[in-house]
Amino acid sequence: MTGETSTHLKVPATDEERSACLGPEGSAAHVIRVVRMMQGRWKLPILFRLYADPVLRSSQLRRDMPGISQKMLTQHLRELEQDRLIERTDFGEKPLRVEYRLSERGRRLLPVLMAARAFSAEHPG
Structure with missing residues (x-):
C-alpha cells in the first residue's frame, strides 16, 4: 500500500x-x-465437486464422497440451494431424476475458496 x-x-x-x-x-x-x-462437513466437498463437474446427480455426488449418508447429502444440498449457491433441476420423471449445478452466485464464490486454499497452503499448521 x-x-x-x-x-x-x-x-x-x-x-x-x-x-x-x-x-x-x-x-x-x-x-x-x-x-x-x-x-x-460436506458442503465444501459438494461445492468443489460441482466446480469440477458442472452438472451432477445426487447419486454421483454420494459415490464421489464415501462416508456421506443420503440424509446428510440431502440436507446439505437443500441448505446450499437455500443459500442460492447451487441450483436443483427436477425433471419430474419416474424414477426421480434430479440434477445439481452451481448457481452464478456459487461460481462467484470459487475465487474466495481458492484464496482460502492458497492462504492455507502458505500457512501450514
Whole structure:
C-alpha cells in the first residue's frame, strides 16, 4: 500500500467506523454470513465437486464422497440451494431424476475458496 491508509487495519475509533466493521451490515457480519453458508462437513466437498463437474446427480455426488449418508447429502444440498449457491433441476420423471449445478452466485464464490486454499497452503499448521 503506497501512501494509502486502510481503515480495515485500524481499530475503529468512532461509532460510525465501528458500525462499518462490526454493525449488522458491517464487514464482520458479511464474512460471518459467507462462513455460515459453508458450515457443515460436506458442503465444501459438494461445492468443489460441482466446480469440477458442472452438472451432477445426487447419486454421483454420494459415490464421489464415501462416508456421506443420503440424509446428510440431502440436507446439505437443500441448505446450499437455500443459500442460492447451487441450483436443483427436477425433471419430474419416474424414477426421480434430479440434477445439481452451481448457481452464478456459487461460481462467484470459487475465487474466495481458492484464496482460502492458497492462504492455507502458505500457512501450514
